[in-house]
Amino acid sequence: MRCALRWFLLFLPISMAFATGTIIGTVADYNSRTPIAGATVQVFNSDSLHRTTTTDATGAYAITVVTGGPYTLVASEPFHTDSIAQHVYVDEGDVVQEYFLLRAPIFTIEPTSLQIELAPSDSINETITISNPGTDTLFWRARYRLGLDRDETDEIWDSLLVINVQQATGDNRINGVVFLNGVFYIAGSNSASNPNKIYRFDSVGTYLGSFNQPNATNIIGYRTLATDGVNIYGSAEAAIDVFTTTGTLVRRFNGPTSPNRLTFDPVERCIWTGDSYSPIYKIDTLGNVIRSYPNSGSIRGMSVHPEDPDGYRLYVTNSMYPVQGRDSSWYYKMDPVTGNTMQMRVMERNTNYELAGSAISNRWSPYYWVMLQVWSGSSVEQKVVVYEQQVSVPWMQVTPLLGNVPQNDSATVTVRFNASLIDTGDYRAAVLFSGNHAADFTEVPVDLHVGVNNAGETNTASLPNSFSLGNPYPNPFNPETKVNVTLPEAATLQLVLFDVNGREIQRDRIQTNAGQSTITINGASISSGTYFLSVTALSRTGETKWNANKKLVFIK
Numbered sequence: 001m002r003c004a005l006r007w008f009l010l011f012l013p014i015s016m017a018f019a020t021g022t023i024i025g026t027v028a029d030y031n032s033r034t035p036i037a038g039a040t041v042q043v044f045n046s047d048s049l050h051r052t053t054t055t056d057a058t059g060a061y062a063i064t065v066v067t068g069g070p071y072t073l074v075a076s077e078p079f080h081t082d083s084i085a086q087h088v089y090v091d092e093g094d095v096v097q098e099y100f101l102l103r104a105p106i107f108t109i110e111p112t113s114l115q116i117e118l119a120p121s122d123s124i125n126e127t128i129t130i131s132n133p134g135t136d137t138l139f140w141r142a143r144y145r146l147g148l149d150r151d152e153t154d155e156i157w158d159s160l161l162v163i164n165v166q167q168a169t170g171d172n173r174i175n176g177v178v179f180l181n182g183v184f185y186i187a188g189s190n191s192a193s194n195p196n197k198i199y200r201f202d203s204v205g206t207y208l209g210s211f212n213q214p215n216a217t218n219i220i221g222y223r224t225l226a227t228d229g230v231n232i233y234g235s236a237e238a239a240i241d242v243f244t245t246t247g248t249l250v251r252r253f254n255g256p257t258s259p260n261r262l263t264f265d266p267v268e269r270c271i272w273t274g275d276s277y278s279p280i281y282k283i284d285t286l287g288n289v290i291r292s293y294p295n296s297g298s299i300r301g302m303s304v305h306p307e308d309p310d311g312y313r314l315y316v317t318n319s320m321y322p323v324q325g326r327d328s329s330w331y332y333k334m335d336p337v338t339g340n341t342m343q344m345r346v347m348e349r350n351t352n353y354e355l356a357g358s359a360i361s362n363r364w365s366p367y368y369w370v371m372l373q374v375w376s377g378s379s380v381e382q383k384v385v386v387y388e389q390q391v392s393v394p395w396m397q398v399t400p401l402l403g404n405v406p407q408n409d410s411a412t413v414t415v416r417f418n419a420s421l422i423d424t425g426d427y428r429a430a431v432l433f434s435g436n437h438a439a440d441f442t443e444v445p446v447d448l449h450v451g452v453n454n455a456g457e458t459n460t461a462s463l464p465n466s467f468s469l470g471n472p473y474p475n476p477f478n479p480e481t482k483v484n485v486t487l488p489e490a491a492t493l494q495l496v497l498f499d500v501n502g503r504e505i506q507r508d509r510i511q512t513n514a515g516q517s518t519i520t521i522n523g524a525s526i527s528s529g530t531y532f533l534s535v536t537a538l539s540r541t542g543e544t545k546w547n548a549n550k551k552l553v554f555i556k
Helices: 002-010 165-169
Strands: 020-029 040-045 048-054 060-066 068-076 083-090 095-097 100-102 108-110 114-118 123-132 138-145 159-164 174-180 183-188 197-202 207-212 225-227 232-234 239-243 249-254 263-265 270-273 280-283 289-293 299-304 314-318 328-334 341-348 353-361 368-377 383-391 396-399 402-405 409-418 425-435 438-450 480-487 491-499 504-512 515-522 529-538 544-554
Touching: 020 040, 020 068, 020 083, 040 060, 048 060, 068 100, 083 095, 083 100, 114 123, 114 409, 123 138, 123 402, 138 396, 159 165, 165 183, 165 197, 165 207, 165 383, 174 225, 174 232, 174 368, 183 225, 225 263, 225 353, 263 299, 270 299, 314 353, 402 409, 480 529, 491 515
Parallel strands: 020 095, 020 100, 114 438, 174 353, 299 353
Antiparallel strands: 020 060, 040 048, 040 068, 068 083, 108 123, 123 409, 138 402, 138 425, 159 383, 174 183, 183 197, 197 207, 207 504, 225 232, 232 239, 239 249, 263 270, 270 280, 280 289, 299 314, 314 328, 328 341, 353 368, 368 383, 396 409, 425 438, 480 515, 491 504, 491 529, 529 544
């Protein structure tokens, strides 16, 4: 009989099974005193949850409890701080009233948008002020949203550009690549014959010409390329050559392997190198070994990602995946501090293609880091593929990226704009703020124009009012000559070198600021003779604004 009674009591409403009372009240926002509909009210008894209810459209609630106590009531709502009522006692038939005001931070921001105009190579700091007139501490975080000219569906390892190097040059073996000052530099074997070549392509894959690899004497040439942001590094054997973007040798030193499949580390200003199954070496810029690390693959290239999210900034390209054999090439990355490694990606390939040299850059796009990867092999077209890696806005830096603001206080965020990292033109992005104040982001749109400031804020009194091209000096020349060009505004200069028969020998594009710039012509890859230099100033839309020509004589 006792057992049957117990089961009967369990299925009775609480008001019928035990002596009860009622707790009623409202839940409202502390700042505005506005009732909160859908807020949760929980009743605890001796740290155990007793009953739960939610407020109605007027913010009111009512909850029946067993007489006694003490009870603890907790009222909660997203983006508010919980409010607690303790030591609540209820007698039989009582109606106890408990009212809650939920504190919350309030997020305000000034300015609500940024419009910036910078001359090329200039920089500026702007300030965003975050205020909290609310009644609780505001915790916030910032991140970037990219411009509207970028496909927001892009993902890591999406292919953004393919350069068919063999189609443009006829070379059936390429090895390394870097991107510097708006130009791809690609190491080629010249179809396994001397002199080996450095091929130049603009940022959209248009062939610009070539020059000879300095001192590369074997049939393959430089196996990879690296850059310190000024010069280019290459290695065909034990020696590492440092040379300019026109092919002039700056210096040479020996590395620990032969060849050295190398990359330059801008974080520590050092060089990483190795070859096939050798250890990975960290060396200084004179070739001295600083440290060595085990290698878990067959090295074909290396690159450095300074902003790798895991801190494993050294990326190693391998020709064979240890499990799948020669059916795959793969990447792993290494933490330079601990030497720990992490597998990144397996790249399926056919039996002819394999990964070769690689590089990582945030200068090809103003919106993300990219991997530049050489695909090489026998009986296939030699190509460089640009893969998306990570969102990056190098021309805009926000500091700090997170923080807190006490109630009735404010904090500042610095947004630094640097036009020296990008070409002239218009750029768009946004800074997005999130926090414990709301579910949605607060967006601060950013529009940046890099070029001559038409608002009159830039002093243009000293700028020339017309285009002009100076005379080459020296002329005749060997190995280099320089030509001064004067511009009334920033422009893209297209440089084309023709021989006396009108055949195009070299082509290049460079970005220049208003004022005087110097063009350097290197004759290392041409024969003695007479040539004509054509210089064309292009607008941002590619229209010709001015053209001039000069006669050059090169004598070996």
